Amino acid sequence: MSGHLGYSTLVHPGDTWDEMRASLETYAPAVKERVSPTEPYGVSLRLSGASARTLAADPAERARLRDWLDRRDMYVFTVNAFPYGPFKGHRVMEDVYEPDWSSETRVAYTNQVADVLADITPSSISPSIQSAPLAFRANVHGEDDVARITGNVLRTVAHLADLERRTGHRVKLALEPEPFCLLETTAETLDYFTNHVWSAEGIRTLCALTGLPASEAAGLVRRHLGVVFDIGHQSVEFEDIAGSLRSLRDAGVPIFKLQAAAALRVPEVTEEVVAALDAFTDTIYLSQTTESRDGELTKMLNLSDAIAAWRKDPGGVREWRTHFHVPIFLDDLGGFGTTRAGIEDALALHAEVPLSDHLEIETYTWDVLPAHLKTGDITDYVVREWTWLRNHLPRQP
Numbered sequence: 001m002s003g004h005l006g007y008s009t010l011v012h013p014g015d016t017w018d019e020m021r022a023s024l025e026t027y028a029p030a031v032k033e034r035v036s037p038t039e040p041y042g043v044s045l046r047l048s049g050a051s052a053r054t055l056a057a058d059p060a061e062r063a064r065l066r067d068w069l070d071r072r073d074m075y076v077f078t079v080n081a082f083p084y085g086p087f088k089g090h091r092v093m094e095d096v097y098e099p100d101w102s103s104e105t106r107v108a109y110t111n112q113v114a115d116v117l118a119d120i121t122p123s124s125i126s127p128s129i130q131s132a133p134l135a136f137r138a139n140v141h142g143e144d145d146v147a148r149i150t151g152n153v154l155r156t157v158a159h160l161a162d163l164e165r166r167t168g169h170r171v172k173l174a175l176e177p178e179p180f181c182l183l184e185t186t187a188e189t190l191d192y193f194t195n196h197v198w199s200a201e202g203i204r205t206l207c208a209l210t211g212l213p214a215s216e217a218a219g220l221v222r223r224h225l226g227v228v229f230d231i232g233h234q235s236v237e238f239e240d241i242a243g244s245l246r247s248l249r250d251a252g253v254p255i256f257k258l259q260a261a262a263a264l265r266v267p268e269v270t271e272e273v274v275a276a277l278d279a280f281t282d283t284i285y286l287s288q289t290t291e292s293r294d295g296e297l298t299k300m301l302n303l304s305d306a307i308a309a310w311r312k313d314p315g316g317v318r319e320w321r322t323h324f325h326v327p328i329f330l331d332d333l334g335g336f337g338t339t340r341a342g343i344e345d346a347l348a349l350h351a352e353v354p355l356s357d358h359l360e361i362e363t364y365t366w367d368v369l370p371a372h373l374k375t376g377d378i379t380d381y382v383v384r385e386w387t388w389l390r391n392h393l394p395r396q397p
Contacts, residue, residue: 003357004077004125005390006044007031007382010362014046015086017054017061027379029072034383035390042077043069044360047116049084049109055120056112062119069120076121078128078257078358081113082176093286097181100135101149110173111159118169126170128256128358130228133181134192140182149182150196151205153225158209160224174256176228179288179323180301185237186244189227193253197221226254229355230362231346232261235339236290236321238297242345245355257358258346260389262328264303265337269318274307276335280324281307288323325363327381329388344392351394359393361385 012027014020024045032041047055055062069075083096084106099105110131117127134140134149156173164170177183183192196202198221206217227248234244248255264280266273269291280287280303287303293316300306303322310318321339331340349355363385376384 003354003359004042005359005386005393006042006077006361007386008044008046008080008360008362010046010080010083010087011378011382012046015048015050017051020046020048020051021065025068027382028074030379031382031386032072032074034379035386039073041072041074043074044078044080045076046080046083046087047113048087049105052081052109052112052116055116059119062116066120075125076117076127077125078130078360079113079117080130081110082130082132084109094136094138094180096286097132097136097139100132100139101152102135102139102145103152106132107152107155110156114156114160114163114171114173117171118163118167121169123169126172128172128174128228130174130176130257133176133178133183135182137180137182137184146182146196150202153197154202154205154221155209157221157224158206161210161220164224170223172223172254172256173225174228175225176230176233176259178230178233179236179290179299180286183227186234186239186247190247190251190253194251197225222252222254226256228257228259229255229346230259230261231342232259232263232325232339232362233323235265235342236263236288236323238290238292238321241342242349245346245349249353249355255356257360258350258356259360259362260328260343260346260385261362262326262338262340262343264320264322264324264326264333265339266318266320266322267337269310269320271314273335274310277303277307280322283324286323290321292319292321293317327363327385328361329384343389347392347394359389361389 012023014023113129121127160171177189183189203214203217289300289303289306291298326338
């Protein structure tokens with residue numbers, strides 16, 4: 001296996017640093033003992049806004065964290081800095097995107113996470129920061145908003161470039177497309193990088209921020225700014241996963257993290273299936289749903305919206321795909337399916353030419369899954385997913 005493999009600690013309580021430290025110390029050693037007892041073990045760490053402030057202001061606590069990781073043969077290679085505020089056990093819905101990239105708070109938060117990573121990660125690691133898909137689309141009202149968002153992203157790129165100059169440590173910012181956001185489809189992501197980030201105006205902005213000539217600034221963008229490709233998100237969009245990954249790769253958009261996530265899939269919507277789906281509607285998270293009806297796609301913000309529309313007009317042949325993270329080791333959920341085939345397609349392409357050196361499992365919904373899908377404790381779930389993904393990765397010669 002080339003690169004780094006981990007699971008997102010977003011699955012654990014971690015809205016403050018005390019909570020995240022307790023989760024890390026409880027679960028990471030237990031998982032390592034079962035999946036990587038004699039080899040270094042990579043940690044994907046969730047840092048909220050509160051955690052980032054705590055660690056950025058406390059060198060002694062960062063040193064304690066480094067020492068704790070070193071003594072257990074662990075290292076951090078990526079941070080989830082997408083949800084800023086409370087996440088586990090709270091109704092988050094579209095508030096999960098706030099503060100978005102139009103705000104000073106998002107810039108300061110991300111820069112703090114970068115500073116922490118430069119201090120706690122080994123010099124051999126170029127850690128990634130997973131971040132929000134710029135903004136919830138409904139909150140973006142025109143090109144002025146997009147320009148402000150892009151300017152803030154580039155301010156963070158300039159911070160990352162300066163951080164590497166000062167510390168020798170390269171930290172990478174990875175934006176994560178998601179349904180109903182400004183970055184949603186792969187085509188929109190390509191358009192954003194081409195016509196905003198890499199545009200003449202974007203390069204001029206970065207030159208002004210860094211004092212570097214255009215020839216250097218253009219390279220800095222690709223060195224420090226890319227994407228998280230969440231396979232589940234793009235499967236909800238009914239994208240050809242291998243085709244989308246090829247388009248990013250061929251356009252030169254860095255895939256700084258490849259996320260193995262599977263979404264809920266209903267191959268054929270029937271009365272019986274709709275009745276059973278009610279178990280998935282009582283959730284604290286958005287459940288963005290795309291419907292393919294007689295070949296035409298319709299997007300709805302929540303699964304409950306799709307159910308309501310079907311009950312009003314149940315005709316036509318329909319398939320639903322819903323942004324509800326389900327176990328990647330399951331392909332049959334007893335009446336439903338999953339989009340795991342997209343993970344398999346991505347891994348087949350990854351076997352030809354590696355797409356990213358950061359691979360991550362992100363199933364954070366164990367606590368809200370229907371009871372019949374819960375077959376152990378959280379360590380059991382994580383180990384099963386980690387083992388499934390490792391066993392499906394290309395073997396090294």
